[in-house]
Amino acid sequence: MSVFPTEGMEMTRLLVVSDVAASRQWYEGVLGARVDREYESACVLSMLGGWILLVAGGGPTEDKPTVALAPPADADRVSAELIFRVRDCRGVYETLRTRGADFLTPPVDRGYEIRAFFRDPDGHLFEISELVG
Template identity: 80%
Template sequence: MAAFPTEGMELTRLLVVSDVARSRAWYEGVLGAEVEREYEGACVLRLLGAWLLLVTGGGPTPDKPTVVFGPPLDPDRVSAETIFRVPDCSGAYETLRARGAQFLAPPVDRGYEIRAFFRDPDGHLFEISELTG
């Protein structure tokens, strides 16, 4: 039996987007992601040593017969987010804002961490977080 996880494995985060070209530009320009490759309806990005796959929505397939992929319907109802642990939340906030990120609020000091939230063009939630305690 093969071990899991084991050396040589990598993790990819898949996000369903409404417009791959628009999202690609946002992820490159705002987050600094690098494009690895593109194919019809998808873009593979590299970000902080991890893979990010942007895809358009689609219906069930033989290997996922009841699953429909679609971008978030309501950005205020979140079941997952992506968190960036940063050494300086205020600095990251200013840099990302200058690149076009639209934050829900300025960074908030919660005593043990300073954090701020923003969304991509489809409403996927992101957080920058600085541990302080």
């Protein structure tokens, strides 16, 4: 029996996008991600010691016979998000906004944290969050 998890393993976040090339440009330009590899309908990005895999949607396959991949159908109904813990939420907000991030609101101080939310071109939700205190 294999040990799981164990040192040397990595985790990748897969995001289904409508246009891999356009999304790649957004992730590079706005978030500062680096392209590690590109395939016909996918792009592997390296960021903050982790991986983001951008893929085009598609139907079921033999190893996932009931699963279809699709970008978010409704950006206001979210089942997952990516959160960046930052030291200066307001400063990062200004940096990302300047690069083209479209925030839902300016940073909000909730007492224990300051946070702000934005979306990628397909509606995937992101959060920048600063712990207070």
